[in-house]
Amino acid sequence: MGIITKFIGNKLVKAAIKSGHIPAETPSNEEERLEDLKRLKLVEQNINKDKRYSSFPKLAATLTGCSQSAIHILDDDTQHCKVSYGKDLPTEIMTKEAPRQLAICSHVLNNNSKPLVISDVSIDERTKHAYALAPGFPRFYAGSPIISKSGFTLGTFCVFDDEPKILEHSKIDALRMLADQFINIYESSNEFAVNDIDINTNSEKIIGEYYSSATILFSDFVGFTKKTEKLDPGQLIEILDSFFSGFDKIMDRFSIKKIKTIGDAYMAAGGIPDLNSNHADRTVMAAIEMINYVRGINFQQKALGNEPWEVRIGVHTGPIIAGKTSSEFDIWGDSVNIAARLESSGKKMRVNCSEETKSHLKNAYNFETKSNVELKGKGQATTFIIKDQI
Secondary structure, three states: OOHHHHHHHHHHHHHHHHOOOOOOOOOOOHHHHHHHHHHHOOOOOOOOOOOOOOOHHHHHHHHHOOOEEEEEEEOOOEEEEEEEEOOOHHHHHHOOEEEHHHOHHHHHHHOOOOOEEEOOOOOOOOOHHHHHOOOOOOOEEEEEEEEOOOOOEEEEEEEEEOOOOOOOHHHHHHHHHHHHHHHHHHHHHHOOOOOOEOOOOOOOOEEEEEEEEEEEEEEEEOOHHHHHHHOOHHHHHHHHHHHHHHHHHHHHHOOOEEEEEEOOEEEEEEOOOOOOOOHHHHHHHHHHHHHHHHHHHHHHHHHOOOOOOOEEEEEEEEEEEEEEOOOOEEEEOHHHHHHHHHHHOOOOOOEEEEHHHHHHOOOOEEEEEEEEEEEOOOEEEEEEEEEEEO
């Protein structure tokens, strides 16, 4: 930031804080985030005239119906506008660099890797005091995090409008996909090395890649422990193999990636590595097909005089890290834990999905809504049991 710009910025920050403004908290991984930003050289790079990126903001504004859009990168104290659309020349010059303590985008750094939408900047507690110092600033804001392959939020892909508004989910998701597209093109075209992700798993090195949106499926058989007491090992393995081999074929049919089996649990994910935009629909359809497959196997078990098998399935959509250890492919992140909690709190022979998954579904289903469901370690949530397809 230039000396004069920094001087003016500091005075604005002091005035805003004096009036009650509270800057966004510094992320807990700030040191590592800044190292990743340094690795990618996004602050230094002039991408404004690069045809690979110059049309991105206009496309974002068009898709969301907003008047302005920008790609902002945040370092330790400054918000850098790398490329924008819809700003008049004086505004474009004034907002080229801005104090991070006043930037709306700084709140995205602590938003659990999710887009931030503020319908009216002038009344929101996070932004109203800073807005009062610059009344010409747009009233509506929506920003999707720009997240590197290493999983660090480097900035935002944001849209603005002069009037307060509500942005439907499909448009917010379109903004998220544009943010993903931007950073994917930038990292791939510049051939930056992706940092290994260190996770202590008996000294294995994990090389992971961040996915802003995937749909995780987690299934488990009800009463499995009791069944192991009644079946001999050979029979148990044969039955489980028949189930899992069938599940594998279902995943292939719906382009879902099988992750692994853990005992009698089966885990898969849609949206990796192919980034298909309808991964929530595909994963839910695969889950329903799994239940139908279990029903079919139960007809055979009944004919043999055996007890039926019953499965519970949890499905959640959210960000994950996916990658390889020296021994296997796996996924990590809070979204995986939520899918597992949805399974354990669901109903047998039903799919229990999160509100995030439901919002992504384009197919119509009948749902049984369950409010204030306690998800172990996650608190209360609203979940949705899928009854049938409309």
